[in-house]
Amino acid sequence: MALAFPTPNHSKSILRGIDARWRSISFLLAMFLVAFYQNTTTLAACCIYSLLLLAITWRDYPWYVPRMAWITGGILVFVIPGLFLIRGEPIWNLGWLTISKESLHTSSVIFLRGLAISALALAWVGSTSFYEMAAGARQLGLGRSLTSIFWMGCEQIETVQKEFKRMRVALKARGQTTSASALSWSSTARLCANLLVRSLDKTERLHHAILSRGFQGEFPMQSQPITTWREILLLLATSGIVSLGILLEQAGWL
Amino acid sequence: MTASPNLIDIKGLAHKYADGTPSLRGLDLQIATGESVAILGPNGAGKSSLFLCLAGLVSFEASMFQVGEIDGLRKENRRLLASRAALLFQDSDDQLFCPTVLEDVAFGPRNHGASIEAANQSALDALKFTGMLEKKDRPPHQLSGGEKRRVALAGLLAMNPDILLLDEPSQFLDHRNRRNLINLLKQNSHTKLIATHDLEMALEICSRAVLISEGTVVGKGPIHELLGNQSLLASLGMEQPHSLAPRS
Numbered sequence: 350m351a352l353a354f355p356t357p358n359h360s361k362s363i364l365r366g367i368d369a370r371w372r373s374i375s376f377l378l379a380m381f382l383v384a385f386y387q388n389t390t391t392l393a394a395c396c397i398y399s400l401l402l403l404a405i406t407w408r409d410y411p412w413y414v415p416r417m418a419w420i421t422g423g424i425l426v427f428v429i430p431g432l433f434l435i436r437g438e439p440i441w442n443l444g445w446l447t448i449s450k451e452s453l454h455t456s457s458v459i460f461l462r463g464l465a466i467s468a469l470a471l472a473w474v475g476s477t478s479f480y481e482m483a484a485g486a487r488q489l490g491l492g493r494s495l496t497s498i499f500w501m502g503c504e505q506i507e508t509v510q511k512e513f514k515r516m517r518v519a520l521k522a523r524g525q526t527t528s529a530s531a532l533s534w535s536s537t538a539r540l541c542a543n544l545l546v547r548s549l550d551k552t553e554r555l556h557h558a559i560l561s562r563g564f565q566g567e568f569p570m571q572s573q574p575i576t577t578w579r580e581i582l583l584l585l586a587t588s589g590i591v592s593l594g595i596l597l598e599q600a601g602w603l
Numbered sequence: 604m605t606a607s608p609n610l611i612d613i614k615g616l617a618h619k620y621a622d623g624t625p626s627l628r629g630l631d632l633q634i635a636t637g638e639s640v641a642i643l644g645p646n647g648a649g650k651s652s653l654f655l656c657l658a659g660l661v662s663f664e665a666s667m668f669q670v671g672e673i674d675g676l677r678k679e680n681r682r683l684l685a686s687r688a689a690l691l692f693q694d695s696d697d698q699l700f701c702p703t704v705l706e707d708v709a710f711g712p713r714n715h716g717a718s719i720e721a722a723n724q725s726a727l728d729a730l731k732f733t734g735m736l737e738k739k740d741r742p743p744h745q746l747s748g749g750e751k752r753r754v755a756l757a758g759l760l761a762m763n764p765d766i767l768l769l770d771e772p773s774q775f776l777d778h779r780n781r782r783n784l785i786n787l788l789k790q791n792s793h794t795k796l797i798a799t800h801d802l803e804m805a806l807e808i809c810s811r812a813v814l815i816s817e818g819t820v821v822g823k824g825p826i827h828e829l830l831g832n833q834s835l836l837a838s839l840g841m842e843q844p845h846s847l848a849p850r851s
Binding site for chain 1 (some may be wrong): 655658660661682685686689690692694697698700701702706710711714715742758762
């Protein structure tokens with residue numbers, strides 16, 4: 350979630366005109382289906398397809414390329430130890446470091462699944478604002494409290510991030526540097542506490558603003574649900590293609 | 604209880620911050636329908652707290668709290684206050700949270716039960732009134748400070764409230780946007796309470812003023828008379844507006 354902030358420019362997504370409910374269903378279902386892939390070859394194809402979807406649906410490269418790089422690094426941190434820890438038929442040996450066939454398969458599957466799901470999640474986040482996600486989820490039947498918690502959580506994280514940005518600018522303007530002296534660490538700790546208090550204060554005002562406009566847990570969307578060929582095409586291009594891959598894998602054709 | 608002739612009738616209003624510091628200490632306020640009243644006072648006087656109480660957004664105590672037909676002393680009625688008294692926040696960034704301007708302005712009417720078509724129409728009318736119709740599909744965070752303020756005002760007008768509570772409406776605005784806002788507010792016929800340090804703006808829009816200090820009312824009356832009282836203003840650390848200051 351934190352990787353999604355600062356919130357991207359949704360107006361650059363070619364999916365922005367498609368009904369938010371369909372966007373959410375299409376990407377969430379595709380992310381869920383990726384978990385059923387078993388074969389590394391088909392999973393690699395699925396991963397490439399997910400990355401292509403991300404690149405085609407949303408041209409905001411400076412936003413998602415560094416995030417994909419961080420996600421890849423994060424997944425590798427968990428996957429690389431597994432390469433050497435899972436025992437089985439050895440295929441590569443260097444002293445006590447052994448990579449087995451099983452460990453290579455398991456690590457590859459985890460890595461490719463993680464990458465494919467992350468690419469689909471970023472494509473979803475890039476085309477759908479958190480408000481639209483919450484409103485869409487509510488209209489798809491998610492409970493009122495859960496939806497409110499989700500939306501308020503997103504607003505809270507965004508508020509903290511904005512306050513952090515403001516504080517950083519204010520600090521730089523007054524000559525603060527990132528040197529790791531004791532004084533700097535203690536002032537950083539105080540600043541973190543200050544950031545928390547400031548963002549809580551800001552969130553309270555936002556909460557007041559929402560309540561003052563009559564919010565009682567429902568998320569009004571300003572359009573009727575739309576289902577046209579574009580919504581169906583998106584569903585087919587995401588969940589449809591991903592499920593087709595699983596079917597072909599299960600049938601032994603891939 | 605006898606019906607009050609005033610739209611707002613408050614007696615003995617008290618409010619404390621979360622840490623227990625009192626912000627309002629037995630404040631009395633009466634506002635008639637259609638009046639434009641300036642709420643004046645130094646920083647920390649309790650102007651914003653008064654507005655939060657009037658909009659039912661914080662808990663408070665009072666011996667009388669009547670807004671229209673709503674009895675604010677009954678806690679179950681406090682949520683209804685927001686539908687009658689719409690609050691414009693000091694910082695418009697606090698107020699705008701939807702992905703597009705149109706959705707943000709229609710957020711209030713939809714919450715008050717309007718259909719999608721009716722809410723959109725109210726929003727479009729309000730945006731037209733504030734001159735922001737062309738920006739209806741823009742994300743609010745991409746607007747300038749003056750535009751954000753006008754969108755926030757449209758969000759209030761779309762709810763069709765009885766009372767507009769405007770907290771520092773001219774803050775952060777340049778001269779042109781300030782002038783546009785003043786003209787908009789002068790054209791608007793709602794009952795208005797304006798908390799501000801911009802005394803020249805208050806003189807242009809309001810007929811009456813209430814001076815607040817340390818959570819209580821220390822002066823009230825016709826705005827020209829009140830702002831002409833140099834000794835009262837000086838005792839609160841306030842300066843007379845230039846347009847009323849005696850020429851040397």
